[in-house]
Amino acid sequence: MTGYAFISPFIIGFLAFTLIPMFVSLYLSFTSYNLFTPPRWVGLDNFEKMFTADPKYWNSVKVTFLYVVIGVPFRLMFALFIAMLLNTKSRMVGTYRTLYYLPSIIGGSVAVSIMWRNIFSNEGVINTLLGALGAQPVQWFGDPNAALVMLIALSVWQFGSSMLIFLAGLKNIPYEMYEASSVDGAGPVRKFFSITLPLLSPIILFNLIMQTISAFMTFVPAYIISKGEGGPMDGTMLYSLYLFRQAFMFNNMGYASAMAWVMLIMIAILTAVLFMTSKFWVFYETERGR
Amino acid sequence: MKRKGLLIIVALLLLLTTACGGSGGGESAKGSGDEPVTLRIAWWGSDKRHEYTQQVIDLYKKDHPNVKIDVEYASFDDYWKKLAPQAAANQLPDIMQMDISYISQYAQNGQLADLTSLLNSTIQVGDVAESVLKTGVIQEKQYGIPTGVNVLGYQYVPEMAQKAGVEIPASWTWDEYKEIAKKAGGNGFYFDSSMAADIFFNYYLRTKGLSLYNKEGTALGYDDDQLFIDFFGGLADVMKAGGAPTPDVNSQTKGILEESQIVKGKQVGEWQWSNQYVALQQVVNKPMKMAAMFGPDMEKGIYMQPTMYWSVASSSKVKEEAAKFIDFYTNNVEANKLIKGERGVPISAKIKDAVASELNEATKQVFDFVAEMEPKASPMSPPPPVGSPEVIATLTDYVEQINFGKMTPQDGAAKFRSDANSILSNNK
Numbered sequence: 001m002t003g004y005a006f007i008s009p010f011i012i013g014f015l016a017f018t019l020i021p022m023f024v025s026l027y028l029s030f031t032s033y034n035l036f037t038p039p040r041w042v043g044l045d046n047f048e049k050m051f052t053a054d055p056k057y058w059n060s061v062k063v064t065f066l067y068v069v070i071g072v073p074f075r076l077m078f079a080l081f082i083a084m085l086l087n088t089k090s091r092m093v094g095t096y097r098t099l100y101y102l103p104s105i106i107g108g109s110v111a112v113s114i115m116w117r118n119i120f121s122n123e124g125v126i127n128t129l130l131g132a133l134g135a136q137p138v139q140w141f142g143d144p145n146a147a148l149v150m151l152i153a154l155s156v157w158q159f160g161s162s163m164l165i166f167l168a169g170l171k172n173i174p175y176e177m178y179e180a181s182s183v184d185g186a187g188p189v190r191k192f193f194s195i196t197l198p199l200l201s202p203i204i205l206f207n208l209i210m211q212t213i214s215a216f217m218t219f220v221p222a223y224i225i226s227k228g229e230g231g232p233m234d235g236t237m238l239y240s241l242y243l244f245r246q247a248f249m250f251n252n253m254g255y256a257s258a259m260a261w262v263m264l265i266m267i268a269i270l271t272a273v274l275f276m277t278s279k280f281w282v283f284y285e286t287e288r289g290r
Numbered sequence: 291m292k293r294k295g296l297l298i299i300v301a302l303l304l305l306l307t308t309a310c311g312g313s314g315g316g317e318s319a320k321g322s323g324d325e326p327v328t329l330r331i332a333w334w335g336s337d338k339r340h341e342y343t344q345q346v347i348d349l350y351k352k353d354h355p356n357v358k359i360d361v362e363y364a365s366f367d368d369y370w371k372k373l374a375p376q377a378a379a380n381q382l383p384d385i386m387q388m389d390i391s392y393i394s395q396y397a398q399n400g401q402l403a404d405l406t407s408l409l410n411s412t413i414q415v416g417d418v419a420e421s422v423l424k425t426g427v428i429q430e431k432q433y434g435i436p437t438g439v440n441v442l443g444y445q446y447v448p449e450m451a452q453k454a455g456v457e458i459p460a461s462w463t464w465d466e467y468k469e470i471a472k473k474a475g476g477n478g479f480y481f482d483s484s485m486a487a488d489i490f491f492n493y494y495l496r497t498k499g500l501s502l503y504n505k506e507g508t509a510l511g512y513d514d515d516q517l518f519i520d521f522f523g524g525l526a527d528v529m530k531a532g533g534a535p536t537p538d539v540n541s542q543t544k545g546i547l548e549e550s551q552i553v554k555g556k557q558v559g560e561w562q563w564s565n566q567y568v569a570l571q572q573v574v575n576k577p578m579k580m581a582a583m584f585g586p587d588m589e590k591g592i593y594m595q596p597t598m599y600w601s602v603a604s605s606s607k608v609k610e611e612a613a614k615f616i617d618f619y620t621n622n623v624e625a626n627k628l629i630k631g632e633r634g635v636p637i638s639a640k641i642k643d644a645v646a647s648e649l650n651e652a653t654k655q656v657f658d659f660v661a662e663m664e665p666k667a668s669p670m671s672p673p674p675p676v677g678s679p680e681v682i683a684t685l686t687d688y689v690e691q692i693n694f695g696k697m698t699p700q701d702g703a704a705k706f707r708s709d710a711n712s713i714l715s716n717n718k
Contacts, residue, residue, distance in 0.1 A: 035378040036399035121542050142538025142694070228367060229683075231541055233691055248371045250680040251395075 029258035034251045046258035057259070059234050060242040063148060067238060068215045071152040076207055079159035080200075083166035097167070104160025113154070113224035120150050144235025147226070151236055154221050162207040169203035170196070201282040209274055216267050219244065239263055324356045327611045332362040333387035334369035336569070339632060346625045350618050357611065377401050382603035384612040388434050389598055393426075394507065395676045396601070397433040403602040403609050404431040412613040414621050417638040425596045425670050434599025435616050438565065438634020441592055441663045442493060444482070444581040445567050446559025447552070447574060454479035454558050458581045464494070467584040468524055468533075475532030480557035483550065484525055484534040487689045488682040490561060493583065494521045496671065497591035507675025508718045509711050518703035526692050526699065537693045547573045564656050565597050565634045571652040578652070580659045592663055593670040597634030635660045677713045684709045 004011075029046060031039035050057050086097050106112055119125045120140040127137035140146045177195050186194065197204075219240040222230065230237030230245070243263070247256035333343060340363050347359050362383060364372060370392065376382050382401060396402050409415050413435060415423055426434035444458065451458055454474040459466065471481035492502040494517070501511040512518075528534050535551055543549045551557035553573050560570060564580070571578045583592055600619065602612045619625060623644045626636055631653050636642050646657060674681075688706050691697040697705075 034395075034399075035374045036395070036401065117542070122539065139536075139538045141541050142536060227541070229686075231690065232538060233694060233696060234687070245683070248374065249367075249683065250677075251374055252680075 025257040025260060028254050029261050031254045032252075033254040033257075035253055036251075039254065042254070046255050047262070049255070050258060050262065056234065056237070056242065060230075060237045060239050063235065063237055064216065064239040066148060067152060067155070067218065068212060071155045072208065072211045072215050074152070074156045075159050075211060076162060076204065078156055079163040079207070080166050080204075082159065083163045083170055084196075086163075086167060087170045097164075100163060101160040104158045110220065110224055113221045116150070116154050116221070117225055141232055144233045147232055147235040151221055151225065151238075154225075155215065155218065162211060165203060165207055166200070169200050173199050198283040202284060205274070205278050205282050209271055212270060212274065213267055216263070216270075326356050326358065327608055328358045328360065329385065329608060329611060329615060330360045330362065330383035331385045331615070332369070332373070332383040334364055334366045334389075335387075338569075339363075342628045342630070342632065345628050346619065349622075349625055349628070350615060353618075354614075357615075359615075380605050382605055384603055384606040384608055385615060386601050386603065387437070387598050388601040390596065391674045391678050391682065393434055393599060393601070394428060394673050394678070397428045397431070398676060401604055402433040403604045403606065404433065405435065405602060405613065406432045408610070408613045412610060413617040415638075417621075417640040419594075419637070419639075419664075421669060422594055422596070422637050425594070425673075426599050428673060434596070434601045435620065436596030436599055436634070436637050437619070438597045438631060438636055439594045439660060439664075440563040440565050440597045440634045441594060441660050441667065442489070442561070442583050443564060443659060443663075444559050444561055444583070445570060445578060446581065447576050447578050449576060450479065450552075450555065450558045454481070456481070456558065458559075458579075461582060461588065462584050463586050464524070464584050468528055471528045471533035472531040473533075474558055475528070475534075478532070480535050480551050481528070481533045482559055482561055483540055483552075483557065484529060484693070485561045487522075487685050491518070491521055491685070492671070493591045496593070496668070497585065497587040499590060501671040503671070503675055503678070503681075503714070505672060506717070507672070507714060509714050510707060511671075515700070515703035515707065518706065519699040522689055522692050522702065523699035525689075526695075529693055537690055563595070563597070564660055565632065567656050567659075568632070568652045578655075580655060582663070589666045590668050592667045594660075594664060594667050595670060631656060675714060675717055677716060680713050681710045684713070 028039060030041060030043060032042045032045070033039035082100055086093055086100065103112070121127075122137070122139060122141075124140075126140070130137050138146050140150050173196065177199075178191060181191055181195060217240055218238055222236045222238045222241045223244070226232075226236045226241075228241075228245075230241050239259070240263075243256050243259045246252045246259065331347070333339070335343075343363070344361065347361065351357060351359060362372070363369075366389075369387075370389075373382070373386065377396065377399075388396065388402075393402075405413065409423075409432060415435075422436055422439055423432070426432055426436055446458060448458075451474075455477045456470050456474045458470075462470070474481040488502065495501050495512050498512075498517065500517070503509075504511040525534070529536060534540075535557075539551070543551070547553065547569065550573075552560060552570070559578075559581075560566075562570075567578070567580060582588060585591075600616045602609050602616070606612055619629075620636075621638055621641060623641060626641050626645050627648050629636075630645070630649065635657055636645065642657065646654070649657065685706055688697065688702040692699055692702045
């Protein structure tokens with residue numbers, strides 16, 4: 001009982017700020033609520049509108065899926081690549097690790113998003129580089145696809161947290177394995193595919209799921225880069241940004257709650273699918289290689 | 291031992307409830323001369339506005355030592371994000387700055403106090419034009435007191451006009467505007483950065499005797515989609531001819547005055563409200579001028595728009611005291627010498643004259659321009675109805691697609707009509 005007393009701050013906080021609001025938002029998702037007048041029960045209207053009468057909603061789903069499906073694999077590949085580079089015994093390696101981790105620490109922040117805007121502006125660094133290489137400058141803010149590429153680039157650049165986890169995983173692979181394979185005449189490529197990847201697969205699964213969930217909920221970069229509007233032509237209208245606009249700009253709280261619950265279900269399904277596929281490619285040492 | 295734990299829980303719970311219940315002091319409902327009163331005031335704006343508003347508040351506190359004033363300010367977007375939940379929790383500030391596109395929503399949902407009975411008792415409005423005061427009336431009740439008035443116009447740098455090889459006539463038509471803008475574009479200069487879709491389309495409709503919303507706010511106020519096609523098609527043509535920056539250039543500099551094309555010396559002028567002139571002129575840092583809106587029937591189109599309103603929350607326990615502050619803001623000469631017309635030209639004729647001598651050159655131009663336009667202006671259309679922020683966002687979306695060439699004006703007109711009417715039909 002005394003124990004409960006000591007953790008009561010957390011319990012009260014969890015009830016007041018997480019659990020109860022969740023159920024309230026579930027109730028609100030079946031209502032029409034504009035914050036001013038009491039919620040009006042409308043049954044499944046919100047969901048019906050979402051799935052049948054709101055092209056902007058489907059566009060936001062499409063944009064978000066593109067962002068996740070393209071962004072996350074690139075991010076993980078990048079993270080693994082850098083982790084392998086940093087898994088050496090040279091001096092200064094600690095400094096490099098810190099440097100590579102920095103972007104993720106400042107990652108979700110407003111300042112980075114503003115900097116990103118400027119890098120990709122018409123007269124920005126990226127276009128200057130492209131010009132120097134003899135390519136045509138790209139109008140990053142004039143084309144929905146280019147704007148999405150810019151957002152994805154930002155997410156790939158913030159690979160630090162998954163990199164650290166990969167690094168820990170790489171350190172766990174016994175050095176004897178590599179030595180033994182060298183004796184058997186395996187080159188670096190063979191080593192990577194036959195030893196590193198299989199032994200790292202549980203870590204890859206963990207990273208994949210965590211990154212997918214967080215990518216789904218991305219909000220700040222899209223909000224800042226598009227100045228809250230999701231433009232150009234809804235090219236950066238991520239799901240959470242559209243939800244935010246419905247909730248706080250148009251005061252459609254009921255509709256926004258319904259969107260939030262659909263998002264939860266989508267993420268749950270996606271995570272379940274990833275788990276199901278895992279038994280085909282994730283290798284646990286205890287299983288003796290199936 | 292078990293009992294002890296229970297006691298701790300109870301104690302903690304008690305602590306929590308008292309912590310939550312500590313807000314909302316027991317102010318008297320009257321607020322007579324010298325009892326201590328606390329007022330909450332909220333507004334949105336720029337740093338400059340926060341600065342002088344704080345000075346005005348300090349001035350007020352000097353005269354009324356019994357009044358304590360808490361301020362809350364933010365940028366426009368953040369302001370509305372904060373205000374809506376406060377309204378839901380019945381905790382709106384006593385005095386709020388209200389925007390024309392939101393006032394209907396707040397008024398019709400019973401969030402704002404009716405100030406009719408306080409006019410000329412607490413809030414002196416003897417020197418205010420009836421038509422101006424009326425802009426704060428919704429469904430026969432005075433929900434807002436305008437902070438000042440605004441009028442639309444074209445604000446430009448004469449030196450740039452010369453460079454671009456164009457002349458700005460004293461009066462012009464829509465067709466002449468398009469010609470001139472395209473000519474500037476042909477000479478390698480932007481004429482403007484296009485026009486804010488909802489504001490100027492509404493102006494264009496007004497010149498034809500119509501408006502963007504119908505009187506009841508239940509549907510659009512025009513039937514002929516050709517008007518949409520002419521107006522936005524025309525703006526897209528100007529853009530194609532280089533008379534205005536493409537939308538991607540515009541989107542990059544949106545909201546950052548220092549980076550706009552006009553400051554970089556690539557653009558002749560801007561279409562905007564008169565109270566935005568001073569800030570623009572300061573950043574451009576060259577002599578500027580203001581020209582009237584394009585016609586035909588410019589007189590039908592222009593109107594004195596309240597820049598914004600002061601409103602009092604219906605939940606406020608100190609409405610009388612709140613009204614006193616609004617009166618001070620409206621009628622105190624010293625205060626208005628600090629304000630310098632930043633929230634629009636003062637609505638009181640007496641104040642306008644009293645501060646005229648103290649103004650800098652740019653502000654003087656604004657006062658003169660508004661004075662010149664006032665006799666020509668027609669009454670304002672009713673404030674935009676509930677749901678207008680969503681209608682405006684929809685319109686902006688389609689106009690963007692038209693400007694990018696991804697949608698024809700014909701399609702945009704039809705799509706906008708069906709979307710807007712479905713949003714507005716909730717008001718029936």
